[in-house]
Each structure stands twice: as C-alpha cells, then as structure tokens.
Amino acid sequence: MQEPKQIRVSNAVRNRLPRYFRYLRGLLDQNILRISSFELSRLMNVTASQIRQDLNCFGGFGQQGYGYNVKYLYGKIADILGVNEAYTAIIIGAGNLGRALSAASTFTNRGVILKAMFDVDENIVEKDINSLHVYHMDSLEEYMNENRVDIAVLAVPKEVAAKTGERLAACGIKGIWNFTGIELSLENRVTVQNVHLGDRLMTLCYEIKNNNKSNKDDMQ
Amino acid sequence: MQEPKQIRVSNAVRNRLPRYFRYLRGLLDQNILRISSFELSRLMNVTASQIRQDLNCFGGFGQQGYGYNVKYLYGKIADILGVNEAYTAIIIGAGNLGRALSAASTFTNRGVILKAMFDVDENIVEKDINSLHVYHMDSLEEYMNENRVDIAVLAVPKEVAAKTGERLAACGIKGIWNFTGIELSLENRVTVQNVHLGDRLMTLCYEIKNNNKSNKDDMQ
C-alpha cells in the first residue's frame, strides 16, 4: 500500500470517482470487506484495467495477491472527493427543485452540510422547509459574511441566474452547482458545475429514435 | 449542402448535440441567420474543427465560403435529436422533483409532450398539478395500454425504483429518464438515461478541494 503521487488526473477519471464511491459504499453495506479489481469490474461493468489505472492516479491502494480492502479504499476515495472537508452549502431558490434537493439525502450522504435556503417569495421567507430556514435573498450578502458557505446550489429562474451568480461570486462562494440552464461566466473566480437536465432528455430522445437499447450514465 | 450519410456517431458527439441545439436556438432568438464554424467555436468555447467534424457525422449542412444557415442547421439538429417525433412522456412520482420537472419548460421546448403524472399519495391522486392529471400508480398498466407513452421520468424513492422500472419495461416503455440514483437492469429492453445528481455534487467538491476554478458541464 504505497502512498500519494498524484499525477495529472484526467476529466474522465474525475468523473468516475463518485461512481466508485457509490459502489464501494454498496459493498460496505453488504459487509464485503475485500474485492479484486476483477470482481469490481464485473460489478461496475468496466474493465479491471481501467479500475487499476484510475485508482493509481492517486496512489497504490491495493495489495498484490489480495486485492483491495473495501473500507480502506472507500476512505481514500472519500478523502479524494472531499467528503471529510465538511463543506457547507446553501440552496438559492426554494421552488420544487430546491426543495427536492434539500429533502433528498443528496448532501448528507456526501459529507456536505446544508445550512439554509434563500428565496424572494414572502409566503415562505422566514419559514422552515424540511427543517431548513428560508432567508430572503436580500440578506444573502449579510448571511455569507457571517457564515462560512462553500457551495451554492443555483435553483432560481433563468432570468435571474446571471445576476445571482454574480452576487454569489462577489460574496466569495467557492462552488456553484448550477441548475438554471444558463451558462454562467464566472470563470477563474468560482468553480461551476452545470447541470443541463434538458440536454439529457434530448440525448434520451436521440437514443430512442435510433433504437439504442442502452443504459447510459450522465457523464460518460 | 449534401445530404445524409450517417457514419458511426460516437458517444461524445451524441452528448454534444443538445448543446448545439441550445446555442443555435439562442442565435435564432437574436435573429442571427448565418454563422461560420469559427464564430460558433468562439461562442461555444470549442474548436471550429470539432464543430465541423461533429456536424459532418450527419451530413454536410454548411456551404463553402458562406458558413451555416442557422435556421436550416437548427432544423437539422432538431430532427436528429427527435424533436419532431412528438414523443410523449409521463412522470412517475409527483414529489418535489417530479413537480420541478413538470413545471419547467423542460419538455415543451424540446418537442416532448408531457401527458400525466403518477403517484401513490391519496392526497394528490386524481387531482391536477400544473394542469397535469395525477393518476394512481395502480392504474399505470391500464393507462399505458390506452395511451401511447414513449418516455417515463422515474422520480420515485430509491426503494421502489427497481420494481417501478420493471413495471414500465413490461408495459413496453421506450425510454426511462432515471433520477432515482439506482442503476436499473433493463438492458436490451429499454433505453435508460441515468441522472446521478449526487455524483455531480461530488465532482464539484473535488474541483473545489483541488481549487480548479473551472466551468464544467455535466457530460464532458
């Protein structure tokens, strides 16, 4: 079990890490404590070679003749993905999408601490949704000043996407998880992860049209 | 302007098509009727070479010395993506996520006709949400028998994901847009597009941790 070396990690590898994380947790849940790259490859429907190459971007986490210790590997990948950084998040926009994200175990299961929601609707401002307080958007800057907030989930209408992104950047947010469908231009200031749900629907339609009976993951 | 030839279209190309669609519609909205691969490449932040290669998978849609007619190209890409197929969809699970997807212009803007929602909650069954009727899950098979339904959006709790996927497959659904986070095994029967929202959050955390001030699209 050698230690870090971390050479250039490709986008492809980065995007596969969360999937490893998911599968390893699944194994832990089943009390499987040891797995070979071959067994994992069968499970995940990829090649064993790819698994070994991917993991070795970050260090030698396995042991020759044995395979991988699931708990150890899970811990390593969790670390790499920042699960232990205790990142904090707020949700901007308490509409259906914002609520869906707040309710799900989306954050908790990944070590991200959800702190608050923001909206402009007077009917919900200052109330609680899923035991999460809803603040008025006017108090965003004040809140950000007084609390450490790493991530903002942008679930607001298209029309205010750019403006809101700008405000968040000005407050020094580190990352924006952007569901607005608008491409923000905050480069070099903020890390942005765009989720274009509509694009995935179109890919699905394309596959149906071409009769591809496939099972495609987003990101792939 | 030559016509179809359609050689092997890579996954990468497929996944970029909806982005072209979005940008071309943007140009149309601005009444820009003509664009060169070079101009479009600047706009979309890709290479002109890639644009020409991508489009030429489906035919020669441009004209030497002129560039591309935006309206014509938009129409071609819409066709390729099945926008004119009048695909119909239902949403399974009328929780926050289901409602978010039903409310948004997600479907209408892409030529998909949203027909109904399904749920098990007696409080909303037989009511309307966003002028969409909510049926009880028990009547799924009956509804599918009497109506053409191409796509099902799976927005149900994890626990019933596999079972519901199975029922949909049995009814002959063509495509499933799967938000449950569970990987369905319906291969060779149904086209499945999995959306793992949590995975994208983790990628965002990874980027933050490594201080990559990047602007990443899902799918890329």
Add this chain to the structure above:
DNA sequence: TAGATTGTTAATCGATTAACAATC
C-alpha cells in the same frame, strides 16, 4: 475571379486496454 469557409483527410493527442514483472 478572389475570398471565404466548408468537408475531409492526415497528424496528434489522450484515454483505454492488454500484458506482465513485481510482490504480497
């Protein structure tokens, strides 16, 4: 015709897979 820009081939780059020596 001269200028512009495509369609397409060839060159490069990167990612995946195969193979195997190292080693537990």
Add this chain to the structure above:
DNA sequence: TAGATTGTTAATCGATTAACAATC
C-alpha cells in the same frame, strides 16, 4: 513456496486538432 492480483509499462484504440484541397 505457489497462487493471486496488483502497479505499471507498452500497445491499441478512439477522439480531437490541424491542414488543405474542394467549392461556393
């Protein structure tokens, strides 16, 4: 030790970029 399986290098495959002849 013999067997198993990793870590890692080399070979293959595919996707992106560059270049340019074709042509509007």
